[in-house]
Amino acid sequence: MARHSPRPGGASRVRRRALLGTAVLTLLVALAGLTAYLTRDGRSPAKPPAPPSSSPTAASSPAPSSGRPSPRTGAGDLPVPPETRDPVAYGKAAAAALWSYDTRAYSQAELRKALHGWLTREAKYADPASVDKVVPSAALWKQMAANRQFAKAKAYEGHFPHAFTQALQQDPGAITEAYIYAVTVSGKQSIAWKGSPAGGAESRSTTLAVQCRPHRSCALVGVMPSVAP
Secondary structure, eight states, X not given: OOBOOOOOOOHHHHHHHHHHHHHHHHHTTTOGGGHHHHSXXXXXXXXXXXXXXXXXOOOOOOOOOSSSOXXXXXXXXXXOOOOOSOHHHHHHHHHHHHTOEETTTSOHHHHHHHXXXXXXXXXXXXXXXXXXXXXXXXXXXXXXXXXXXXXXXXXXXXXXXXXXXXXXXXXXXXXXXXXXXXXXXXXXXXXXXXXXXXXXXXXXXXXXXXXXXXXXXXXXEEEOSSOOO
8 A cells, every 4th residue: 555655743743752652662661672663763554545546454352341332433433432441442443443434424634533532631642643644634535535435444353562561571560650551453444435336455453552541441642653563
């Protein structure tokens, strides 16, 4: 797939990215080899492809612990975060939401706003810029909307990266400052558009930073720039 070009950002975005990397890095301090994927390296997640001009993305998680059921992320629905204290369950729901869109039902701005609603309210950790990179640009969205393009996604598997669990075993108390977990999710995205209802599908994977403080539902911190096994 083609890739987004990184969007220019101001000092505030740089600070937020640095804080995200620092927060997660605190949990992985014993594993210097993870620095490459915990720091922002300029790489961007894959973007959904525009359709051809000729025709108009370890252990499985348990079910969410309580509250609303897992959000629907099919065509026509803006993503709504689930209420769960399970970081893997939340990560799977967030990944499916990030991989789903429907240009027939809402605007690019509406989707961005909905996805920002998944972010933690702790501004020093939240990284909306990393979420925005996953959403097609306004120009691409316009082209996709002309072709009535939409995507559905399913997250089949989620787990804590090996290095993350190893770091926690070495220092279990490290997580108690920010309660931020690294979660790697794998799934499948199916894309269709006008004139091609069958569309196509591809496997997707991503690593997310998820905050799950005690006695509070989980929230998204940001999308990591590369996938951690």
